[in-house]
């Protein structure tokens with residue numbers, strides 16, 4: 001707690017409120033007693049000035065473009081770590097020893113298969129169902145299969161459920177893709193890495209052996225790291241709010257998937273590539289920049305702007321470098337990458353974007369790489385959900401263990417009709 005409390009003058013009262021300090025970042029004004037003291041609520045639609053919880057997992061400095069996971073900068077983790085190791089770090093707070101990492105990797109590999117009955121759930125979807133619609137359904141359905149890890153008060157059951165979710169998301173995402181292309185599901189091969197296993201389940205076929213391309217495996221693993229967690233974003237807040245009622249972890253993660261799907265959030269990676277393809281040639285860019293600036297036009301540059309980053313999203317920088325590396329190493333020239341880089345340069349030099357501090361975010365370049373690897377655009381957000389599951393699970397565990405945790409129940413500013421008597425229809 002900081003020394004000087006905040007004071008609010010409300011009517012004829014001076015209300016003192018404690019100011020709390022974290023290890024780094026903005027202080028918070030503790031308003032938990034405000035309603036009792038004033039009879040008034042705070043008002044913050046979109047929670048632009050509201051801290052919903054305490055957390056030790058991820059820190060973002062939006063002005064400086066800094067992203068730390070348990071204190072480690074995202075660019076160092078992307079360059080030197082692996083997704084399983086970052087998953088361990090997010091869950092347990094420290095980088096693992098080799099023995100700890102080997103044990104964690106082995107444990108996750110023992111949960112990669114899904115119940116055979118679950119495979120039947122896919123049959124109910126149309127082949128052209130959006131993968132995110134399928135993921136919402138089948139991840140929520142995991143609740144029906146794992147009653148032995150749904151007691152959220154038991155730390156051991158929470159850990160097993162966490163491992164199950166991290167392990168099964170690649171299998172389910174790959175199944176969603178296979179179902180959409182009419183190919184048989186591939187069972188996991190636990191001799192492969194987490195990411196290599198996912199690539200084989202997605203692109204391999206039973207008719208022939210699949211050899212994991214190390215360039216693609218490394219790029220995919222890095223993309224998973226870049227999407228693993230991101231403080232109290234909309235989908236993470238959804239998982240926390242669902243979890244605050246005591247809902248089981250599978251249902252909570254399904255809620256997070258649903259929220260992530262929106263084009264303002266995780267759905268932006270699919271929308272960004274579609275936008276870049278619609279723009280087509282660089283000479284069309286000015287027309288789209290003008291539309292993005294036009295108040296009367298709902299069009300926005302997808303993959304641009306961020307609630308927190310008012311500087312370059314550090315993930316976007318790593319993503320752009322990875323896009324250039326992957327296309328070069330795969331010897332692919334994709335005009336969409338040229339359009340993306342040209343669009344970025346024009347936007348970053350445009351007064352509108354400069355004044356509103358709009359920069360590329362994590363979704364701007366990811367689609368270029370995923371497209372080069374061979375994923376259909378509709379799969380992009382499912383890949384985001386696959387990677388973000390470890391962040392959701394880490395944040396959910398932290399919330400359940402938080403002694404201050406209680407069910408989330410915001411209030412409102414009521415603007416509707418005041419009390420009035422019912423009028424029978426014959427008198428209306």
Ligand code: SDX
Nearest residue numbers: 230233264265266268292300301302303304305306307356
């Ligand atoms: C993710 O929160 C997270 O951490 C999310 C995420 C994560 O890892 O979990 O980082 C992942 O969701 C990244 C964001 C992906 N979304 C997009 O790329 C969609 C396009 N971007 C926007 O819709 C927007 O920038 C948001 C939704 C990301 C942020 O919106 P805010 O914070 O509510 O800001 P705003 O909509 O109030 O915009 C501020 C101003 C507005 O102009 P004014 O009304 O003040 O005149 O900037 C303008 C907006 O019109 N603006 C844009 C723009 N984004 C904001 N104008 C043109 N193009 C854009 N992309």
